[in-house]
Structure formats: C-alpha cells, structure tokens
Amino acid sequence: MWIETTIALKFLREGRTQTTLILVGIGVGVAVIVFVTALIVGLQQNIIGRTLGTQAHVRVLPPDELNHVQAPPVGVVQLLLEDKRPQRLRSINNWQAVRDVLDQLPGVKAVSPVISGPAFARRGGTNLSVALVGVDPSRYLKVIPVADDVVSGVFRVGAGDAVIGKLLAEDLGLRVGDKLRLQTGPGRITVVNVAGIFELGVRELDQRYVYLDHKQAESLLELPGGITVIDVTVKDIFAATDLATRIAGLTGLKAESWMQTNAQLVNALASQSMSTRMISFFVGLSVAFGIASVLSISIVQRTREIGILRAMGTRRSQMLRVFLVQGALLGLAGSALGALAGWGLVWVFNAFGPGLFYIPVSPLLVPAAMALATLTGIVSAAVPARRAARLDPVVAIRHV
Amino acid sequence: MSEVVTTHEVLRLQGLRKSYNIGLPTEAEVLHGVDFSLTRHDFAALVGPSGSGKSTLLNLLGLLDTPTAGELYLQGQATRNLDDEARTALRGRTIGFVFQFHHLIQAFTALENVMMPLLVAHGRPDADALARGRALLDAVGLSGCEDRKPSELSGGQQQRVAIARALVTRPALLLADEPTGNLDTKTAGGVFELFRRFNREYDCAVLIVTHDPRLSEACDRTLTLVDGQIVGDVNHPRNGR
Numbered sequence: 001m002w003i004e005t006t007i008a009l010k011f012l013r014e015g016r017t018q019t020t021l022i023l024v025g026i027g028v029g030v031a032v033i034v035f036v037t038a039l040i041v042g043l044q045q046n047i048i049g050r051t052l053g054t055q056a057h058v059r060v061l062p063p064d065e066l067n068h069v070q071a072p073p074v075g076v077v078q079l080l081l082e083d084k085r086p087q088r089l090r091s092i093n094n095w096q097a098v099r100d101v102l103d104q105l106p107g108v109k110a111v112s113p114v115i116s117g118p119a120f121a122r123r124g125g126t127n128l129s130v131a132l133v134g135v136d137p138s139r140y141l142k143v144i145p146v147a148d149d150v151v152s153g154v155f156r157v158g159a160g161d162a163v164i165g166k167l168l169a170e171d172l173g174l175r176v177g178d179k180l181r182l183q184t185g186p187g188r189i190t191v192v193n194v195a196g197i198f199e200l201g202v203r204e205l206d207q208r209y210v211y212l213d214h215k216q217a218e219s220l221l222e223l224p225g226g227i228t229v230i231d232v233t234v235k236d237i238f239a240a241t242d243l244a245t246r247i248a249g250l251t252g253l254k255a256e257s258w259m260q261t262n263a264q265l266v267n268a269l270a271s272q273s274m275s276t277r278m279i280s281f282f283v284g285l286s287v288a289f290g291i292a293s294v295l296s297i298s299i300v301q302r303t304r305e306i307g308i309l310r311a312m313g314t315r316r317s318q319m320l321r322v323f324l325v326q327g328a329l330l331g332l333a334g335s336a337l338g339a340l341a342g343w344g345l346v347w348v349f350n351a352f353g354p355g356l357f358y359i360p361v362s363p364l365l366v367p368a369a370m371a372l373a374t375l376t377g378i379v380s381a382a383v384p385a386r387r388a389a390r391l392d393p394v395v396a397i398r399h400v
Numbered sequence: 401m402s403e404v405v406t407t408h409e410v411l412r413l414q415g416l417r418k419s420y421n422i423g424l425p426t427e428a429e430v431l432h433g434v435d436f437s438l439t440r441h442d443f444a445a446l447v448g449p450s451g452s453g454k455s456t457l458l459n460l461l462g463l464l465d466t467p468t469a470g471e472l473y474l475q476g477q478a479t480r481n482l483d484d485e486a487r488t489a490l491r492g493r494t495i496g497f498v499f500q501f502h503h504l505i506q507a508f509t510a511l512e513n514v515m516m517p518l519l520v521a522h523g524r525p526d527a528d529a530l531a532r533g534r535a536l537l538d539a540v541g542l543s544g545c546e547d548r549k550p551s552e553l554s555g556g557q558q559q560r561v562a563i564a565r566a567l568v569t570r571p572a573l574l575l576a577d578e579p580t581g582n583l584d585t586k587t588a589g590g591v592f593e594l595f596r597r598f599n600r601e602y603d604c605a606v607l608i609v610t611h612d613p614r615l616s617e618a619c620d621r622t623l624t625l626v627d628g629q630i631v632g633d634v635n636h637p638r639n640g641r
Contacts, residue, residue, distance in 0.1 A: 001523075002523040002524045003519045003520050003523055003524075006519075007505075007507075010505075010507035010508060011507055013507065014506060014507040304503060305503075305505050305506070307503075308497075308499075308503040308504075308505065309505070309516070309520065310464075310488070311462065311464060311491070311497050312492060312497070312516055312517040312520060312565070313488055313489065313491055313492015313493065313517055313520055313521055313569075314488070314492075314520040315485060315488050315489070315520075316484060316485070316488070317485075318520060393464045394459045394464045394465050397464075397499065397503065
C-alpha cells in the first residue's frame with residue numbers, strides 16, 4: 001500500500017488547483033451536514049427537554065369507566081342508545097402494589113404517585129380555578145424537578161404548606177408566606193401557607209398548579225388514602241410507548257406515554273429528522289459526484305502516466321488502489337476541514353445566534369462525519385478507479 | 401537446441417501473428433508470422449516503413465499486448481497464455497522500456513522516477529534500491545539531479561532519466577521506441593552510447609525501433625520489418641564487440 005498511497009498523494013499534490021477546489025467542495029458539504037445535524041439534534045433535544053421537563057414520560061391512570069350493558073337474550077336485536085359515563089375522580093386501586101411493581105420494572109427511572117383534582121383558589125373576592133397536586137416530594141422531584149424552578153421561597157409541602165405557580169401568585173397578589181384559601185366543594189375549605197413560588201415556563205402550569213402533600217390533597221379531594229395518577233420517568237424516552245404498553249398489560253390500568261399525549265410533536269420531530277437525513281443524503285450525493293468527476297478528469301489527464309506505470313510493472317489492482325486512496329484522502333481531508341467549519345458554525349450560533357437554545361455537539365458527530373465522508377470518497381472513486389485499472393497500456397502510452 | 405544457447409537466449413518469437421478487429425468486417429492482420437530471437441549480447445535495431453507493424457511488434461515484445469497466434473518466449477517462458485497479472489509481473493521484472501517521449505511521472509523527482517519500477521514491485525525503497533537508483537543516475541551523467549522534477553530537466557536529461565529507469569530492474573531486455581527521435585544529434589549520440597554501454601556492462605539485450613538509418617547502422621544487427629514480416633536480418637560485424 002505504500003507506493004499506492006505515495007502515488008496518490010503526489011498526484012493530488014500535483015493537481016493542486018483541482019484538489020483544492022474539490023476539498024473546498026467536500027468541506028462545504030460536510031460543514032452543512034455537520035451544522036444542520038447538530039442544529040436539528042440540538043433543537044430536538046431542547047424541545048423534548050422542555051416538553052418533558054414539566055410532564056412525566058408515562059402517566060398511569062385508572063381505567064375509564066364504562067357502561068356495562070347486559071347482553072340481550074339470543075335471537076333478540078337490541079338497539080342501544082347510550083350516554084357515555086362521566087369520568088369521576090377516582091383512585092387507582094391498590095396503588096401501593098402498583099407503585100412497587102413499577103419501582104422494580106426495568107427501564108423505569110422514577111415512580112411518583114400523585115393525587116390531583118380541581119379546586120378554587122380564593123383570596124379576597126377573587127376566585128380562580130386551579131389544579132391541586134398532592135405529591136410526595138422525595139418521589140415527585142425525581143420525575144419533575146420543580147424544585148429547580150422555584151423562584152421564591154422553597155419547595156415545601158405538608159403541614160399546611162403549598163407551592164404555587166408564579167402566574168397564580170401574581171393573579172392573586174400572593175407572596176411567600178401569604179395565606180391562600182382552597183375550596184373543593186361546599187364546606188371543603190382549607191387555608192394553606194404559600195411556602196414557595198415556581199416558574200416552569202409553561203403558562204398552563206404556572207397559572208394553575210398548586211402543590212400540596214398527599215394527605216391534604218386527599219382530604220380536600222375526598223379520596224382518603226387514594227391517588228389518581230402514577231407518574232413514571234423512564235431511562236430511554238423513546239421507549240416510553242413500549243413501556244406504557246407493558247405497564248398497561250401488567251397492571252390493567254391505563255398508561256399513556258408522552259409520545260402518545262404529544263403525538264403531533266413526535267410527528268413533527270420525526271419529519272424534521274427525516275428532512276435532515278434527506279439534506280445530508282443529497283449533499284453527500286453531490287459531494288460524491290464531485291469527487292468522482294474530479295478523479296475522472298484526473299484519469300484522463302494522467303492516461304499516459306498510468307500507461308507508463310503499467311508498462312513498468314504496476315498491477316491493475318495497484319492502479320485501482322491509487323485512485324481509491326485518492327478518493328479516501330479527499331474524503332478524509334475535506335471532511336476534516338468541513339467538520340472544523342461546521343463546528344465553528346455551531347460555535348458562532350451558540351455565541352452570537354438568537355440564543356433561543358444551545359446546540360451541543362456530540363463528540364461522535366465529527367469522527368462519524370469524517371468516517372462517512374472517507375467511505376463516500378472511496379465509493380465515489382470506485383468507478384473512475386476501475387476505468388484507470390482497465391486502461392490498455394498500449395493505448396494509454398500513445399495517449400497525447 | 402543446446403543448453404548454452406538457451407541460457408543466453410532472452411527472446412524468441414515463433415510464428416507470431418497479430419490481428420485487429422477480430423470478427424469484424426474491418427479485421428486486419430498486421431503481423432503475418434514473425435520469427436526471430438535475441439540473445440543477451442544482441443544490440444539490434446528494428447527498422448521498417450510506417451505501417452509495417454513495428455509498433456505492434458514492439459507492444460507484443462513488451463508484453464503490453466497479446467499475440468493472436470504464435471508464441472513469444474521470454475527467457476524461455478511461454479507468455480501467450482499468461483493472465484494480465486502474470487504478464488505485468490514478468491514485464492516489470494524482465495523488460496525495460498524507453499519511449500520517444502521519455503514519459504516520466506511528472507509528480508516524482510528524477511531519483512524516484514528511476515526507482516519507480518522497484519517501488520511498484522517492492523514498495524518503500526530500501527538501501528539497495530536507493531543505491532541502484534543513484535548509481536544509474538550517475539551512470540547516465542545526472543548525479544546531482546536526483547531531487548529535480550522532470551520539468552526542471554532538459555529533453556536529453558529526461559531521456560537519460562528514462563533510460564536509467566528502464567535499467568533499474570536489471571532487465572534482460574531493453575526495448576527502445578525511437579529513443580533519439582526528438583533529440584538533437586549530439587544528445588542522441590550520447591544516449592546511443594549509453595545503450596551500448598549498458599548492453600556490454602549489464603548483458604542486456606537491446607532492441608531499438610527506429611526510422612533513423614544512421615542509428616540502425618550503428619547497431620550490431622538490423623531487423624527489417626515490411627508488411628508484417630521480417631524481410632531482412634543483417635549483422636554489421638564492424639560494429640561488433
């Protein structure tokens with residue numbers, strides 16, 4: 001391989017203008033691929049991060065209540081006009097056992113039983129509809145790290161303490177330490193102390209969530225000892241649907257993954273990934289054609305030299321390798337330049353861009369792009385290299 | 401055939417024929433059965449008018465092309481049925497080429513060009529290859545030009561590099577196609593003397609294809625090819641060694 005590599009390098013160096021131009025071409029292509037890929041990956045991670053920062057990956061709910069209609073006697077046609085049953089606020093039966101099962105389930109990172117239901121928050125003459133969320137902080141914070149988003153006070157529930165959203169606090173004019181009246185029905189009123197105010201950045205949550213501890217929520221929602229939903233965090237977020245199916249099968253409960261509740265988002269992400277792959281593929285294709293055409297021209301220009309090398313005992317396979325190596329070297333060097341440029345673009349974007357989100361560059365992206373470009377170089381050199389190897393030395397030597 | 405003759409015989413042609421466009425209406429036989437042989441000591445010229453088949457014959461002798469019929473023995477080995485790989489290897493080992501337009505590889509230095517046949521056969525040059533390359537450059541009067549690119553050498557110098565390259569593998573047969581065709585008389589004389597010297601010193605059979613009667617008459621032997629057949633095989637004893 002030494003002589004093939006040496007000849008390849010010398011040929012590339014001699015055709016300096018061509019080499020430089022195609023290197024720039026490959027570099028631009030690879031830079032585009034690296035940048036677009038990093039951008040989309042960063043964007044998606046950001047979107048997923050934001051979406052999943054405020055919701056559980058899998059929510060386990062009690063099964064829907066259905067009308068049980070008695071089957072008609074055989075041979076009787078029954079027309080049924082049925083109103084669907086309203087779904088009461090219900091507890092998950094035997095939720096402690098379910099929780100323990102989920103705790104043991106492979107792929108599950110954290111499990112948090114939650115009791116939640118509607119209420120009114122009152123202060124002075126203002127009545128606002130809120131969602132009570134009764135949690136066990138040691139478990140809940142592993143699912144949704146609200147404590148990180150507390151802007152005032154601390155995340156502390158129990159003993160009459162509550163944590164509320166920032167918008168709710170503003171609407172009711174509350175500050176940490178103030179009292180808040182919660183009403184869930186006639187006569188079911190309690191007064192809580194605002195221990196902390198959080199801001200998750202999601203309007204719905206910041207305006208409506210009131211965190212309490214389990215006991216207080218249970219009594220307010222009249223579900224003593226019950227919980228209404230089990231939030232689950234999984235290790236691989238894209239396996240959430242599979243895991244939800246498994247949980248539903250294991251427990252007989254309803255289990256929804258974030259991918260099902262955010263189907264549109266998942267769809268958008270998938271389309272985005274596909275368009276990135278399409279862009280990368282077609283840019284890669286044009287890079288490949290560029291390499292192939294430069295090498296084809298080089299072979300025409302070097303026909304006589306190829307002939308003389310063959311006359312001096314260079315084997316066909318060696319001639320083939322000379323041009324395959326050129327393709328590989330072009331791919332490698334061009335992609336090194338391109339990866340550097342793409343990385344620079346990402347850096348510029350992070351430093352001076354709109355600042356909406358940060359693009360992390362996976363350390364694998366650059367070597368992966370270079371390996372792929374090298375392979376592309378070899379593949380695209382295959383056709384011209386075969387032509388070089390098949391040149392008839394008799395004809396090649398007389399070539400002017 | 402006695403053993404002594406066999407060891408000295410480098411090349412033997414038996415009824416060598418070559419046709420082009422076989423099977424087509426334009427099929428044409430260029431060589432109609434060529435027979436001759438060369439020994440290690442031969443210093444021969446191949447002459448003939450244009451279109452007589454000289455180039456075709458040269459390509460066959462150099463294993464660049466295959467005959468349609470007949471056999472070509474190179475150092476006793478039959479070559480017609482060798483595949484491309486084997487022919488290439490045999491060519492690299494036993495034949496040196498010098499062309500009219502020197503054909504150096506522009507991207508390499510003079511020394512690298514000289515060593516090229518060794519490099520493609522054995523890879524990275526060892527001390528022996530370097531020594532041989534330098535010695536040959538020295539022998540053709542180009543010591544000091546090792547690191548020059550072909551573009552930095554004159555036509556005569558380039559041709560001398562090409563001769564050094566042809567000899568670096570110590571070939572049994574040196575084929576030269578109009579080696580002095582585009583050189584001035586004085587330079588041409590120098591190149592011719594080099595062939596003479598290597599024929600003597602390396603025991604390397606030399607066959608020069610030429611149009612130039614002065615050149616052919618200076619050789620020991622002249623083979624004349626007309627219409628694809630050898631019509632004359634003359635020795636010039638006064639030139640003999």
